[in-house]
Amino acid sequence: MHPTPILQFGTSRFLQAHVDLFVSQAMDRGQNAGPITIVQSSGDPSRSKRLEGLVGSYPVRVEGLDEGKKVQETIKVRSVARALTTAVDWQEVARVFVEEVEFVLSNTGDKGFAPQLCDMDRAFDQAMSYPAKLTHLLRLRFEANRKPIQIMPMELIAENGAVLKQRVAEIAQNDSAAFKQYLEKEVIWVNSLVDRIVSEPLEPAGAVAEPYALWAIENQPGLKVPCEHEGIKIVESLDEIEALKLFVLNLGHSFFADRWLASNGAADVLVRHLMDDEQELTALKKVLAEEVRPAFCAAGLEEKFDAYVPVTMDRFANPFLDHKIADIAQNHQQKVQRRIRAMLDWAAEKGDHSDKPILQNIVIRNREAA
Template sequence: MKQLDNSFRKLPKYPTKVIQFGEGNFLRAFVDWQIQQMNKKDLFKGGVAVVQPIENGMTKMLDEQDDLYTVLLEGKLNGEKVQDHEIVEDINETIRPYEDYQAYLDLAKNDDIEFIFSNTTEAGIAFDENDKLTDKPQNSYPGKLTALLYERFKLGKKGFQIIPCELINHNGNTLKEIVLKYAKLWDLGADFEAWVNNENDFYATLVDRIVPGYPKDRAADLEKEWQYHDNLIVKAEPFLIFVIEGDKKLEKLLPLKAAGLNVVVTDDMQPYRNRKVSLLNGPHTTMSPIARLAGIETVGEVMSDTDFYKFVNDEMYQEIIPTVALPKDELTAYAEGVKERFENPYVRHELSSIALNSISKFKARLLPTFKRYVAAEGKLPKRITLALASYLKIYAGEADFKPQDTPETLAAFEKLVKADDYVEAALGATELWGEDLNQFDGLKALILEDLELINQQGARKAVQLINQEGK
């Protein structure tokens, strides 16, 4: 069977207009796929340079396929069944800063490049005080970006449209603040700071498309059907929405909407974000640790399991919807749509992939709901609390699988688990949560109760008891 390579190309190879930090499944099935839709309609005519933001990644696998890969779309869209696949052709090159830092800096010389996209997970947009301009490369994504921007500034060139896709609130504003923080730390000068402020646009975003990734259970059959070999097939649902907060000029510069894509450029994305993060990402982050401890592997299996379906449904309607400041009928309709997406029979969404960097995800996706619920109801949300207890068990090394998180987070838990009172120490780790969770009355006691129940009778029993209790 023939390996996917340049002989499969159908579109012209356009000049590089985009720098993309990250080569993972989501960016390839979301950003790169959307760029291809514009290119197919001659609306953008631009390619992508992919920067591998960490030392070990998948860019060499991309290069082995001449930077081509297949996006497989399966599911329902507007009530219609969708099963389609497409070879994505818009990646022009890959850059590995840890191997060739100069090649990375040389991107600053390219006058065609106008856009920078990123998805370095929720943990990626962070300040590392140890980063230096002289590092080759810097450890953090914002550090790497600042070095590239400074190189661009020194060349006297125009700035960029910077569009982060990491799922943190105000991601564009936060990224800009950290870039300016590095500018001061590295003493890059007032002129550079002014250039960052005046010549670059940082957009806040909300991204929404479920991307389970490589369909390992079906890959061989798909390749036989397509008659080519592809190590980087990425599966996604057909639904997507891309909400971008910022100047409306972006609609012309980046004609995604004109290409027929579900893209919103707005001056206020918060209503969209609160709805999505709370009702889609929140249940994902809740179900992942509890269901995995119960031996369940996928979102679909969660939704076909009587105990876990009720648990997730009740979390949506009893713990999440009452905390989101939008009309209840709108939230109910969105929740039912989310459940339909969770139940998508064509998508095998592994809970292990949702579990990547779980602590920062809990902080971003569930902690705000937890706090709003406590403030409104005067009691703890039992389902979210059970998820937190499950994470503490997993990160203590007490599960039959290992947590996947940043080295800093894993190192923090290695220290915390040695404390005399692990639960109290973990809840009090402000570097993880941004605050001391021991401030919430009864949380430690309920966590300990949950952990004892999980340890003695299993995660499923804990779910069943909460289901029986109702509210």
């Protein structure tokens, strides 16, 4: 088999419709990218059919709006050459990691980084967290004196590369000084932010996704990308992109959810239904223009804000996406703190002290409710 320079931990439908699709399209365009070895780190036997279905070719249906126009297309993803599981194929995973890999990608879900009792054990254990498994593999690569490697976590964690690096360093605290120096100086740990709504899986493998896709990667010395793609953006800092996503897209969702909760709305209301409701759409546009935009102007980001809002409106109005307001409204008080209260704090920090009565009232009401 041809060597696979990319090793990916995680089999989620998000990855299938995001980086795996990016690499496939790059390969189709003649780039020297991929292929990919995918590793299931959970060991869940119920996902064996999915694992098998990823190899060779699987479909991704892209459905939504792009600049207001409907998009419906099916893309065949052909970037996955091998699929393994740490529960059964650990020795082969280790061989590929040591002998073939240049890039390590991961999206191991909410529990992937969570410390486990066996993480500090010297012998491999399937029950270990992803960072512990990665530490074992990095030890093997270090002992084999192979060239440096780049670690690119894609979990939705702020500064995900730095967080993963710190966790691996904790697990390796009793290792040799030389190995710890290797982790610090020779392994490249990359921070990134990913964004794409992947609404449903296809069986046995594949997914349905919106047209919008982003992989924002924070620049640093020695950085390389697995492929070139229009969805990949190299940025000097992720702060601006994180602010746009959190304080426009996510804030907009929670703004809708707050109004829905206050009106005791029906359980089957979708985001796109509210985009078709003139009163609701006007309310959203008003709060974005009058209360959110001044903060981005104060931060010197008005042009990026003005470009991002129409894209967000297209995403909200996606006629093929059944995004329930009831789902968005789960854990609403916590989301208000992270999305709306945090925006108010960020605005003040950037020098925007304009009145924001609508957002302030949402924060006050939900603080009382909590």
